[in-house]
Amino acid sequence: MAREQDPAPYGMTSPRIGRRTVLAGIGGLPLAAAAGVPESDDRAVGPATPGGGRATLLRGADLVLTMDPGLGEGPLGALEDGVDLLLRDGTIAAVGRRLEAPPGARVLETGGRIVLPGFVDLHNHLWQSSIRGGCADRDLSGWLSGCNGHVLSKIGPRDMYRFVRLAALDALGAGVTTVVDWVHPLPYDTAAAYVRALDDAGVRFVYAAAQHAAARELVPRVKKDFLDPLPLASAQVSAQAGMSVRAELRQFHELARELGVMLNCHVLECRADRADDPVRALREVGAFGPDLLMNHAVHLDDREIALTGEHDVRVAHCPLSNMRLASGIAPLPALHRHGVRAGLGHDGGTNDTSDMFNLMKAAVGLQRARHEDAGVHPTIPAVLRMATLGGAECIGMADRVGSLTPGKRADVVVLDPGALNFAPRFDWTSQIVLNGQPPNVSEVFVDGRLRKARGELVGVDTARVVREAERAAANLRAAA
Numbered sequence: 307m308a309r310e311q312d313p314a315p316y317g318m319t320s321p322r323i324g325r326r327t328v329l330a331g332i333g334g335l336p337l338a339a340a341a342g343v344p345e346s347d348d349r350a351v352g353p354a355t356p357g358g359g360r361a362t363l364l365r366g367a368d369l370v371l372t373m374d375p376g377l378g379e380g381p382l383g384a385l386e387d388g389v390d391l392l393l394r395d396g397t398i399a400a401v402g403r404r405l406e407a408p409p410g411a412r413v414l415e416t417g418g419r420i421v422l423p424g425f426v427d428l429h430n431h432l433w434q435s436s437i438r439g440g441c442a443d444r445d446l447s448g449w450l451s452g453c454n455g456h457v458l459s460k461i462g463p464r465d466m467y468r469f470v471r472l473a474a475l476d477a478l479g480a481g482v483t484t485v486v487d488w489v490h491p492l493p494y495d496t497a498a499a500y501v502r503a504l505d506d507a508g509v510r511f512v513y514a515a516a517q518h519a520a521a522r523e524l525v526p527r528v529k530k531d532f533l534d535p536l537p538l539a540s541a542q543v544s545a546q547a548g549m550s551v552r553a554e555l556r557q558f559h560e561l562a563r564e565l566g567v568m569l570n571c572h573v574l575e576c577r578a579d580r581a582d583d584p585v586r587a588l589r590e591v592g593a594f595g596p597d598l599l600m601n602h603a604v605h606l607d608d609r610e611i612a613l614t615g616e617h618d619v620r621v622a623h624c625p626l627s628n629m630r631l632a633s634g635i636a637p638l639p640a641l642h643r644h645g646v647r648a649g650l651g652h653d654g655g656t657n658d659t660s661d662m663f664n665l666m667k668a669a670v671g672l673q674r675a676r677h678e679d680a681g682v683h684p685t686i687p688a689v690l691r692m693a694t695l696g697g698a699e700c701i702g703m704a705d706r707v708g709s710l711t712p713g714k715r716a717d718v719v720v721l722d723p724g725a726l727n728f729a730p731r732f733d734w735t736s737q738i739v740l741n742g743q744p745p746n747v748s749e750v751f752v753d754g755r756l757r758k759a760r761g762e763l764v765g766v767d768t769a770r771v772v773r774e775a776e777r778a779a780a781n782l783r784a785a786a
Contacts, residue, residue, distance in 0.1 A: 359755040361399075361411035364391040364421055364720065369734050370401065371422040373695040373709035377401055381687050382735065383709070391421055393716040396754035400712055412756075414749065416720055420734060422690075423709055424483025424510075424717035424750065425662040426697025429601045429622035429651025432487050433458070433466060433500070435473035435775065436782060437655045446576045446631040449656060458490055460785045463499035465778035466492075470500050472775040474507035477652070477660040479763055480744035483717035483752045484698070484707055486512040486622070486651070488544050488570055488601070494524060501532040505539065508757045510717060512701060514570040516544035519554045526565060538753060540567075540703075542599070547571040548582030556591040568597045568620075568701065574610075575602035576633045585610045594619060599700060601651065602627075603641070604634040611637060615644030620700035623692070625668040627653035635672050642683040649697030650689075663742035666693055670739065686736050720749035722761075 370391065372383035379385070390405040391398065407413050440453040461469065477485055489500060497515070504511045513533055515525045525543055533539040543565065545551075545558035555571075562569040571593075573584045585606070588594045596618040603621045606614065614621065623636050641648055650665050657665070666689045673682045684692060698708025707717045721742065723729060728741045750758035757764055 359396075361392070361394040361408045362716075362751070362754070362756070363405060363407040363411050363413045364393070364416045364718070365405075365407075365413055366390065367416040367419050367421045367720075369420045370710065371420070371690065371735070371738075372401060372711065373423055373691060374711045377711065382690060384735070388417075389421070391710060391718065393718065393751060393754045396716055398710050398712050398714050398716050398718075401710055414720075418722075418724060419748070420721040420723060420738065421710070422719055422721070422738075423694040423707065424719050424752065425481045425693050426649055426701075426703075426708060427477060427482045427485040427652050427660075427662070428599070428649035428697045428700055429624055429653050430473075430477070430485050430487050430657075431490070431654030432470045432473035432477075432485070432504075433461065433490070434469075434655030435476070436461065436465075436469045436779060438658060440655065442630075444631075446633055447578070449631055453655065457782060460782055461496070461778075463496045465781055466496050467499040467503045468771075468774040468778040470503035471507055472771055473660070474504055474509050474511075475763060475766060475768070475771060478507055478509050478750060478752070478757055479747065480660045480662060481719040481721075481747040481750060482509065482660060482662060483719070483750065484510040484512070484703070486514055486542070486570070486599070486701060488514045488572075488654075489516060491517045491521065494528065497524070497528045498532055501528070501536070501539070505536055508538075508752055508755065510538040510707065510715075510752055512540045512542055514542035514544040516546075517558075519557060522557060522561060525558075525561060529565060529567075540701075541565065542568045542570045542701075544570040547573055547584035547588050548579075549584075549587045550582050552587045552591060555587055555593070559591050559593040562593075562597065568599055569593050570599045571601065573600040573603050574605040575628070576631070577605050580605060585613070589613075596620070601653075602633070602636065604628055604636045606637060606641075608640070611640050611646075612644055614641065615646045619646070621646055621648040622651040622700065623648050623669060624651040624653040624657070625672050626659070626665055627651075627656040629668065629672070630656045630658065635676050638669070638673055639677065639683045642688075647696065647699050648692060649700045650693050661744055662693055663739065663744070663746075666690065666739045686739050689739060690735070716751055716754035718749075718751040719747055721746045722748040 367389045370385045370389040372378050374383040377383045388403055392400040392405050437453045437457055441449040515528055517525050529541045533541050543558050543562035545555050547555055559569055594617050599620045601622045602624055669684055669689050674680055695708035698704040706715050727743050728746055748761050
């Protein structure tokens with residue numbers, strides 16, 4: 307959804323600004339005050355640090371979906387009735403029953419609760435919280451020209467921090483522990499603010515940096531200065547895909563290879579994109595393979611679907627955004643038949659929510675309605691896997707996150723089904739997708755650190771975060 311709409315060389319500013327200067331300036335931004343949370347000393351406010359905080363024993367869960375068939379029953383690796391999960395040194399240390407709590411560990415009683423891996427949001431543009439609900443009567447082209455391109459160039463570093471932190475905390479509170487953020491071309495100092503907001507929120511993130519060709523050198527510079535030092539940060543290179551920009555696409559593909567990261571492209575989001583033949587362009591520059599993440603892929607033809615599977619290209623499926631922008635319905639069942647790895651993405655300002663439950667339900671419901679088949683892919687178990695391990699596989703992080711396999715990083719969500727929207731228990735696995743809502747997310751751990759407890763973000767003054775975002779929005783209106 308987010309093509310580059312600003313024709314000016316926006317990313318070429320601030321050539322003399324250094325990392326130390328930028329971070330010192332961003333450090334003056336208003337941050338949330340710490341708030342005490344019982345049985346927690348994780349210091350959830352501020353940048354993430356290695357080590358994973360306190361050891362934690364989640365004791366006695368009624369249902370644990372490990373996403374590892376080797377640990378439990380069925381494709382989701384389900385374990386029921388009194389299951390414990392031990393988090394230690396930022397990793398999943400053990401899954402089982404009657405586990406012993408290490409000395410000094412926090413013990414969280416999870417009887418009557420559901421435990422599963424944190425959600426992986428495979429495609430977002432968090433800065434677009436600045437235009438929530440905007441251009442609601444327009445399709446993709448109208449939205450890009452009327453909202454996306456019109457706003458981005460007016461957001462400075464301070465306000466970028468406010469918008470991104472708001473959206474990142476919203477996603478974290480909804481159970482998203484990893485987000486892939488496709489970031490439009492930004493000046494160096496604004497990119498610094500963007501990364502700082504993500505890090506301060508405490509979410510694991512992939513910063514997929516786009517840039518104008520003339521400012522290509524900013525991509526490795528931002529990676530080296532701001533991303534590489536952060537334990538929860540990773541990088542990708544984002545680019546436009548099409549025959550008309552084939553030379554630039556080749557440059558950014560080569561840059562991604564030099565940096566050893568994936569290439570991230572919007573591909574065939576709407577029918578009009580067919581004219582620029584993005585799949586042909588990606589193939590001609592040698593980018594069509596497992597190191598490519600394609601967002602949307604709504605209008606792939608049968609041949610392109612087969613090629614996507616043959617070349618192990620990854621796909622981010624964004625059903626709510628595609629619905630909002632009248633873009634169409636992605637051929638998810640056909641992609642699945644060809645073995646394509648796919649996950650789910652919120653897609654920024656045109657998703658209008660950070661609700662992964664809503665996203666999963668839409669992914670299931672759209673295909674059932676289109677095919678008039680209740681058994682069509684994705685099924686309920688399949689969409690839960692897409693939202694967790696499937697997303698991790700798409701970005702090469704399945705060895706670290708996406709399941710509750712011992713040894714992986716401790717990105718964990720606890721759901722409370724004892725609520726009006728969820729109870730009574732009938733089929734909890736289906737109820738996660740069909741009944742779940744963000745308020746059911748009671749606890750969130752990222753890298754073993756408690757980021758949400760008893761339904762509240764730890765150490766975050768949410769009212770202040772909202773006030774700061776409103777102030778930033780007022781600045782945007784004044785600049786219009």
